[in-house]
Amino acid sequence: MSRATKETSIEVEIDLDGTGDTDIATGLPFFDHMVSQLGKHSGIDIRVAAVGDLDVDAHHTVEDVGIALGDVLAEALGDKAGVKRFASISLPLDEALVDVALDLSGRPFLAYTIEFAPDTAGLGTPPFDPQLAEEFWRAFATAAALTLHIRLVTGKNTHHILEASFKAVARCLRDAVRVEGGGIPSTKGTL
Numbered sequence: 001m002s003r004a005t006k007e008t009s010i011e012v013e014i015d016l017d018g019t020g021d022t023d024i025a026t027g028l029p030f031f032d033h034m035v036s037q038l039g040k041h042s043g044i045d046i047r048v049a050a051v052g053d054l055d056v057d058a059h060h061t062v063e064d065v066g067i068a069l070g071d072v073l074a075e076a077l078g079d080k081a082g083v084k085r086f087a088s089i090s091l092p093l094d095e096a097l098v099d100v101a102l103d104l105s106g107r108p109f110l111a112y113t114i115e116f117a118p119d120t121a122g123l124g125t126p127p128f129d130p131q132l133a134e135e136f137w138r139a140f141a142t143a144a145a146l147t148l149h150i151r152l153v154t155g156k157n158t159h160h161i162l163e164a165s166f167k168a169v170a171r172c173l174r175d176a177v178r179v180e181g182g183g184i185p186s187t188k189g190t191l
Contacts, residue, residue: 001075003068007060008052012068016076016177018045026050026065028058030124030159034133034166035065041170044177054126059135062128066136070143077177080104085185087175091168096155100168103147104176106191110134110141114152114161123159130158133165 003010022039024032026048039046048069052061077083088101098114116130123130141148150169155161184191 001068001072003064003071005060005064007056008050008064010048010050010052010064010068012065012072013045013047014069014072014076015045019043021045023047026061027052027054028061028124028126028128030122030128031058031062031065031132031136033124034128034162035069037163037166038170038173041167042173042177044170044173058126058128058132062132063135063139066139067143070140070145073140073144077104079184080106080191081184082179082181083185084176084178084180085191087172089168089171089175090153091164091171093155093160093164093167095157096160096164097153098155098161098164098168099149099151099153100165100172101147101149102169102172102176104144104191105147106145107147108142108145109147110138111149111151112137114150114165116158120158123162130162133162137165137169 020040020043022036024035050065085104090099112134150165
């Protein structure tokens with residue numbers, strides 16, 4: 001899928017039945033690393049080519065990549081017949097521990113309780129503001145129409161906290177999209 005605005009131009013491809021291969025180029029090396037973790041640990045092949053107004057701010061690029069990835073995930077899941085639907089994990093990365101719960105509910109919602117001080121240093125060059133991770137997840141959850149809870153249990157290192165959160169969401173996606181039945185997992189008959 002393609003997404004183009006006055007602020008960004010994005011091409012995204014995913015393969016739910018992939019092996020976790022990734023090719024991510026957003027102009028933000030740390031963000032590329034995080035989206036690569038999402039692919040690798042979910043087993044979903046992801047390709048992202050994004051050009052954005054990074055001279056203004058990284059916000060537009062990060063948010064629009066989240067929208068594009070969420071849109072393409074929703075399209076790939078279709079009516080979600082047979083998927084497991086729910087998944088959760090507590091994922092450690094050194095001193096960091098992040099809890100994630102996910103529901104392919106069709107109802108977009110994000111509960112994000114990872115806070116960074118406004119003066120927390122950005123990661124990489126150009127810098128990725130760690131507060132943008134919440135914007136990415138909000139855009140992703142909304143576009144994919146899923147319920148997503150991400151909660152920091154403990155942690156100090158910004159890199160470790162963010163990486164644990166991306167890996168935890170990835171592992172939940174891996175479980176939730178797994179086909180284990182034939183019908184739509186809802187008493188409503190739709191998700």
